[in-house]
Amino acid sequence: YLYTTYTSNMTKDDKASDKDCKEDDCTKDDCTEEICPSTRKKQQQTSAPKIIPVTILTGFLGSGKTTLLNNILRDNSHGMKFAVIENEFGEIGVDEGILSENVDEELIEVMNGCICCTVRGDLVVALKKLYGRIGEANFDGIIIETTGLADPAPVCQTFFIDEDISKMYKLDCVVTVVDAKYILDRLHEEKPEGVENEAVEQVCFSDKILLNKTDMLSGEDNAEEQLLGIEKELRALNPNASIQRTTFSKVDPSDILNINAFDLKRVLDFDPGFMDEDAEHEHDATVTSVAIKTAGEVNIKLLQTWIRRLVIEDGANLYRYKGVLAVKGMDKKFVFQGVGMSFLGDFDDEVEWKEGEVRDNRFVFIGKHLKHDFYREGFRACFATPENSELRFPIGATVEANVGVFQKGTVVKHWDNGNAYRIEIEDGNKSNVWAPIDHDAYIRVVAVANKV
Numbered sequence: 001y002l003y004t005t006y007t008s009n010m011t012k013d014d015k016a017s018d019k020d021c022k023e024d025d026c027t028k029d030d031c032t033e034e035i036c037p038s039t040r041k042k043q044q045q046t047s048a049p050k051i052i053p054v055t056i057l058t059g060f061l062g063s064g065k066t067t068l069l070n071n072i073l074r075d076n077s078h079g080m081k082f083a084v085i086e087n088e089f090g091e092i093g094v095d096e097g098i099l100s101e102n103v104d105e106e107l108i109e110v111m112n113g114c115i116c117c118t119v120r121g122d123l124v125v126a127l128k129k130l131y132g133r134i135g136e137a138n139f140d141g142i143i144i145e146t147t148g149l150a151d152p153a154p155v156c157q158t159f160f161i162d163e164d165i166s167k168m169y170k171l172d173c174v175v176t177v178v179d180a181k182y183i184l185d186r187l188h189e190e191k192p193e194g195v196e197n198e199a200v201e202q203v204c205f206s207d208k209i210l211l212n213k214t215d216m217l218s219g220e221d222n223a224e225e226q227l228l229g230i231e232k233e234l235r236a237l238n239p240n241a242s243i244q245r246t247t248f249s250k251v252d253p254s255d256i257l258n259i260n261a262f263d264l265k266r267v268l269d270f271d272p273g274f275m276d277e278d279a280e281h282e283h284d285a286t287v288t289s290v291a292i293k294t295a296g297e298v299n300i301k302l303l304q305t306w307i308r309r310l311v312i313e314d315g316a317n318l319y320r321y322k323g324v325l326a327v328k329g330m331d332k333k334f335v336f337q338g339v340g341m342s343f344l345g346d347f348d349d350e351v352e353w354k355e356g357e358v359r360d361n362r363f364v365f366i367g368k369h370l371k372h373d374f375y376r377e378g379f380r381a382c383f384a385t386p387e388n389s390e391l392r393f394p395i396g397a398t399v400e401a402n403v404g405v406f407q408k409g410t411v412v413k414h415w416d417n418g419n420a421y422r423i424e425i426e427d428g429n430k431s432n433v434w435a436p437i438d439h440d441a442y443i444r445v446v447a448v449a450n451k452v
Contacts, residue, residue, distance in 0.1 A: 051167075051168070051169065051170050052131070052139060052141060052142055052168060052169050052170070053140075053141045053142070053169070053170055053171075053172035053257075053258050053260075054141065054142045054143075054144060054159065054169050054170065054171050054172055055141060055142070055143050055144070055172050055173050055174075055175060055256060055257055055258075056144045056146065056152060056155060056156065056171070056173070056174045056175065057069060057143060057144065057145045057146065057175050057177065058146045058150060058152045058155075058174060058175070058176050058177075058202045058205070058206070059148060059176050059177035059178055059179075059202055059210075059212075060148045060149075060178070060179065060182075060183070060186050060198065060199045060202065060319075061147075061148030061149065061319040061320030061339065061366055062148065062179060062182070062319065062320040062337070062338070062339030062340075063148065063177040063178055063179040063183075063212055063213075064177045064179065064210075064212040064213065064246075064248070064249040065145050065146075065148070065177050065249075066145065067248060067249040068175075068177055068210070068212075068249035068251070069084065069086075069143065069145050071248075071249055071250060071251070071253075072143065072253050072257070075253050077252075077253065078253040078254065078257065080140035080141060080253075080257070080258075081138060081139055081140050082139060082140065082141050082142065082143050083130055083139050083141075083142050083143070084142075084143045084144075084145065085123065085126055085127075085130075085142065085143070085144045085145070086145050087123075087144070087145065087146050087147045087150065123144075123155070123158060124158060124162055124165060127142075127158075127165055127168070127169065128164060128165070128168075130142070131168045131169075140258070141172070141257060141258060142169065148198075148319070148320060148366075149198050149287065149366070150198065150202075151196060151198055151201045151202075152174055152176075152201065152202055152205040152206075153201060153205055156171055156174060156205060156262070156267070159171040160264065171262045172257075172258060172259065172260060172261065172262060173207045173208060173256060173257075173259055173260075173261040173262055174205050174206050174207050174208070174261075174262060175206065175207070175208045175209075175210065175256045176202045176203055176205070176206035176208070176209050176210070176241075177209075177210045177212050177249060178199075178202075178203065178209060178210070178211055178212060178230075178234070179212060179213050179216075179339065180211055180212065180213045180214045180216055180217055180226075180227065180230060181213055181216040181217065181339075181342070182339060182340065183199065183211075183230060183234075184229075184230060184233065186199035187199050187200055187203070187233060187237075192285075200237060203234055203237045203238050203241075204237050204238050205238075205267065206238060206241045207240075207241055207242075207261035207262055207263070208241060208242055208244070208255070208256055208259075208261060209234055209238070209241045209242070209243045209244070210244055210246045210249065210251060210256075211227070211230060211231065211234070211243055211244065211245045211246065212246045212247070212248075212249055213247065213248075214227060214245050214246065214247055215247045215248075216342075227245065231243055240263075240266055286368045286369055287319070287366065287367065287368055288366070288367075288370055288372070289364055289365065289366045289370075290364070290365045290366075290370050290372045290375040290376065291362070291363065291364040291365075292361065292362065292363055292376060292379055293360060293361070293362040294360060294361055294362075295358055295359065295360045295361075296326070296359070296360070296361065296383050296384070297326045297327060297328040297359060297361075297383070297384045298325055298326065298327055298328065298334075298361060298382045298383055298384060299327075299328055299382055299383070299384045299418075299420070299436075299437060300327045300328075300330070300334065300418035300436075301418070301419070301436035301437050302381065302382040302437060303325070303327075303334075303382040304345075306378050306379070306381070306382050307336070307343065307345070308343075310365075310375075310378070311338065311341050311343050312341070314367070314370070315340050315341035316340065316341075317367045317368045317369055317370065318338070318339070318340055318341075318365060318366075318367040319339070319340075319366050319367045319368070320337075320338075320339055320364075320365075320366045320367070321336075321337065321338050321363065321364065321365040321366065321367075322335075322336065322337035322338070322363065322364060323335070323336050323337075323361070323362060323363025323364070324351070324361070324362055324363075325361045325362075325363070326353065326359035326360060326361055327347075327418050328384040328415050328418065329414075329415030329416060329417060329418050329419070330347060330417065330418050331352055331353055332347040332348060332349065332351070332352050332353070333347070333348055333351045333352065333353060334346070334347055334348075335347075335348045335351065336363075361379075363379070384415075391414055391420055391421065391438050392438055393411050393421065393438075393443065394411065395411050395412065395413065395414060396410065396411060397410070397411045398410055398446055399411055399421075399423060399443050399444065399445065399446065400443070400444050400445070400446050400447065401421075401423045401425060401433050401435060401442070401443055402435075402441065402442050402443070403425065403433055406444065406447075407425050407426065407427065408425070408426045408446060409423040409424055409425040409426055409433070410423065410424050410426075411423055412424050412432070416434065417434070418436075419434040419435060419436050420435050420436060420437050420438045420442075420443075421434065421435040421438070421442075421443055422434055423435060423443065
C-alpha cells in the first residue's frame with residue numbers, strides 16, 4: 001500500500017520572507033526577486049530532475065517495523081514529507097488500519113506475496129507511478145516497509161538494475177529491525193536445503209540495525225550479557241552496520257532518514273552476484289499465511305478465548321499475527337498483534353471507527369504448518385452474528401447473575417463495553433456487574449424457588 005504524509009518543511013525565516021514579499025502577484029518574466037511566483041516558476045522549469053532518496057525498512061516478522069514507521073509518521077521534528085510503500089505477505093492488508101491517521105492516503109497494492117519476488121514487478125510499477133506525482137506532491141523521500149519474509153537483496157537491486165528507477169531514485173539506507181527476544185532463534189533456524197534464511201539476509205544487507213524490544217530482556221539477571229551476545233552475532237554477519245538499541249522502535253528519525261548510508265561496493269564485496277538480475281531465491285514452502293477480511297462485529301470475550309487457545313496450542317509455529325477488529329458495543333478499534341506466544345491486544349485510543357465507516361475485521365496469521373480452515377472457522381465462531389447477538393433477556397428483565405454465587409438482578413444495558421449484559425444486582429447497593437456472553441454460566445433465568 002502507498003501512503004503519503006504531509007508535514008511542513010518551511011522554516012520560520014521562510015515564513016517571514018513570505019510576509020515581506022512585495023511581489024505576490026508578480027508575473028514578469030524578467031523579475032529577479034527570489035521569492036516571487038515568476039522566479040519560482042522559472043527555477044522549477046530549469047531545475048534538473050529530482051532524485052528521491054529511498055529508505056527500506058526490513059526485519060523478520062514481529063520485529064517492530066510498522067511501529068517504527070508509525071513513529072516516523074507521527075514525529076513532527078523532521079519536517080519532511082514521505083510516501084510510504086507497504087508490502088503485505090497475505091492476501092489482505094492489516095497495517096493500513098493501524099498506521100498513523102495523520103496520513104493522506106493513496107492506495108497502490110503491493111501485497112499477497114513478498115516484495116522481493118512474487119510482487120517485485122508491482123514495486124517497480126508503484127515507484128514509476130509515484131514519481132509521476134512527485135512534482136505535485138514534492139516528496140522528501142520514500143519509505144518502503146517490506147514483509148518480514150522478504151529478502152532485501154532483490155528489493156535493493158531494483159534501484160540499480162532498472163534504468164528508469166535508477167534515474168528517479170537513490171537507495172539511501174536499509175534499516176533492519178531485529179527482535180531481541182527472538183532474533184537468535186531466527187538466525188539459527190535450520191532451513192530445508194536450498195532455502196534461504198530471511199533473517200540472516202536481512203541482517204547482512206542492513207546499513208543500520210535497530211536491536212529492538214530490549215525491554216523484553218530487562219527483567220532477566222543476565223540481560224546485558226544476552227544483549228552483548230546478540231550484538232556479537234549481528235556484527236559477525238555484518239561488521240559494517242551500526243547497531244542501536246531501542247524499545248518500542250523509538251529512534252530519532254535523523255538517525256535513519258536521508259543519511260546516505262547504502263554502499264554498493266560493500267554489498268558487492270560480500271555478495272558478488274548482487275547485480276545478477278536472473279538470480280533466484282527460495283522461501284520455505286511450509287510457511288504460509290491465513291487471512292480474513294469480512295464485515296461484522298465480534299464478541300470480544302469469545303475472541304479472547306479463541307486467541308488464547310491458539311497461542312497456547314500453536315504458539316511455537318506462529319511467526320507473526322496481527323489484526324484490526326470491530327467489537328460489538330465498542331466505538332474504538334480492537335488492535336492485536338503477537339509473535340509466538342507473546343500476545344498484545346487492546347482498544348486503541350488513536351484508531352476509532354469513523355462515522356459511516358464499514359465496521360469490518362481483518363487479520364493475518366503467518367507461520368509454519370498452519371491449518372487454514374481451522375483458523376477461519378474458529379474466527380467466524382467469535383462473531384456476534386444474528387444467531388448469538390439476539391440476546392435472550394430484554395432490558396428490564398429480572399435475571400440471576402453469577403458473581404461467585406448467583407444473585408438476582410435487573411438487566412440495565414445490552415452490549416456494554418463489549419459485554420453482552422450489564423446487570424444491576426439487588427444487594428442494597430445497586431452494584432453493577434457484567435455478563436461477557438449470553439450463557440447460563442454467567443446469566444440465567446431466575447430459579448423457581450427464588451421467584452417467590
